[in-house]
Amino acid sequence: MDPSSLSADMLAQQLELWNQLASALEEAQAALLSGNIERFEQQTEQQRLCCDRLLANAGEANPSEFGKPGVEAILKNMRNAQKEVRRLTRIHAALLQRAGRSLVILRNLITRNGLAYAPSSFLQSDAALGGRRG
Numbered sequence: 777m778d779p780s781s782l783s784a785d786m787l788a789q790q791l792e793l794w795n796q797l798a799s800a801l802e803e804a805q806a807a808l809l810s811g812n813i814e815r816f817e818q819q820t821e822q823q824r825l826c827c828d829r830l831l832a833n834a835g836e837a838n839p840s841e842f843g844k845p846g847v848e849a850i851l852k853n854m855r856n857a858q859k860e861v862r863r864l865t866r867i868h869a870a871l872l873q874r875a876g877r878s879l880v881i882l883r884n885l886i887t888r889n890g891l892a893y894a895p896s897s898f899l900q901s902d903a904a905l906g907g908r909r910g
Contacts, residue, residue, distance in 0.1 A: 787850045790833055794857035797826040801864040808871055 804819035 784847050784850060786833065787847060787854065790830065791850055791854045791857060793826050793830050793833070794854060794861060797823060797830070798857060798860045798864055800826060801861065801868055805864070805868055805871060808875065 800819045800822040804816050804823065807813070807815035807819060
């Protein structure tokens with residue numbers, strides 16, 4: 777395999793990783809909004825793996841070969857994928873900040889009003905009513 781095709785192959789692999797990262801961000805956002813924590817955690821792990829692979833492959837492509845035919849198209853697609861990842865990352869960060877603010881509001885509400893979640897007391901009161909509600 778000649779060096780130009782090697783560089784093109786490495787760039788194509790990096791492009792695929794950027795696309796996978798964008799997909800994992802989109803999936804994680806959908807999971808967060810739907811409350812699917814397991815799927816959110818899976819996609820977060822996928823994001824970590826993509827980032828690790830991108831970092832590991834970052835120095836492998838030979839920049840002197842970037843002018844070769846076909847490589848410019850891959851680089852253009854990679855720039856577009858990176859731009860999309862930046863956009864999705866901003867959205868993801870905003871969603872996480874919003875979720876964090878919601879948790880702070882709930883925590884403050886609970887501590888201020890002395891509220892406590894006690895499922896056992898609910899079950900006991902339900903049993904005292906003979907399993908019937910109102």
